Amino acid sequence: MLTKAVCALRFLYRHTLGRDWAVAHIPFPRQPRKLPVVLSQAEVIRLFDAIRSLKLRAILMTAYAAGLRLSELTHLQVSDIDSARQVIRVRQGKGQKDRYVMLSPTLLAVLRLYWRAERPGTWLFPSRKDQHKPISKEVVQRVCRQAGLDAGLTKSVTVRMLRHCFATHLLEAGKDIRTIQTLLGQSSVSTTQLYTHVSAKTVRATESPLDLLAYPVDADRF
Numbered sequence: 001m002l003t004k005a006v007c008a009l010r011f012l013y014r015h016t017l018g019r020d021w022a023v024a025h026i027p028f029p030r031q032p033r034k035l036p037v038v039l040s041q042a043e044v045i046r047l048f049d050a051i052r053s054l055k056l057r058a059i060l061m062t063a064y065a066a067g068l069r070l071s072e073l074t075h076l077q078v079s080d081i082d083s084a085r086q087v088i089r090v091r092q093g094k095g096q097k098d099r100y101v102m103l104s105p106t107l108l109a110v111l112r113l114y115w116r117a118e119r120p121g122t123w124l125f126p127s128r129k130d131q132h133k134p135i136s137k138e139v140v141q142r143v144c145r146q147a148g149l150d151a152g153l154t155k156s157v158t159v160r161m162l163r164h165c166f167a168t169h170l171l172e173a174g175k176d177i178r179t180i181q182t183l184l185g186q187s188s189v190s191t192t193q194l195y196t197h198v199s200a201k202t203v204r205a206t207e208s209p210l211d212l213l214a215y216p217v218d219a220d221r222f
Helices: 002-016 041-049 054-066 070-074 105-118 137-150 159-172 177-184 189-197 200-204
Strands: 087-093 097-102
Touching: 041 054, 041 137, 041 159, 054 070, 054 087, 054 097, 054 105, 054 137, 054 159, 070 137, 070 159, 097 177, 137 159, 159 177, 159 189, 159 200, 177 189
Parallel strands: none
Antiparallel strands: 087 097
16 A cells, blocks of 8 residues: 555656656655465475376476476476486576576476377477467466365465475575576575575574573473
8 A cells, every 4th residue: 555655656746746856755665575485395295296197297396396487387398308418498587588497307207207198299288278388377376276285285385386495495405595596597696595584404503592591391390
């Protein structure tokens, strides 16, 4: 609501009153920055195991294994999978930039099983209704949510969450923040550093002051 009010005032001064100098004195309200919710590695396994369709499982495994955005995932082409170089080409990601991400050997094995069964043409994951079109974003998100429910997870699963899991799990494995930034296709490392606040390994690295007390836990005391 406050943001809309600020936009209205800025329009009034800039376009109606022609007073650009006054706009600089009307700041936008600070937006709360929420930390992303991620799955543990065990929960990711449960998610994959809950999917019966080979194609749908391959889609979500690709999202997690490569840390892709939803639009990047749905627009993958068969030719983007470079098994010789062990990389996946991501075409025109955010900011209209191409990039390469790693091709997991595990993912490659799954994709080969999927390719033998489905024989996709241009699109790696074509629409079920029209093979000449990529699978829709809505279908993929619906698959994510349903898989989460079938796996008995209390967290709402989305492709964006799997991307967060990709970054967080790499960070917990000791990978460099700059490398993760490049793989995610993010222009600023400050955006990637958000995952340092999510990493359980980072959080657990410091002892709680309660543990420093060496307080004896006696069942009789409680």
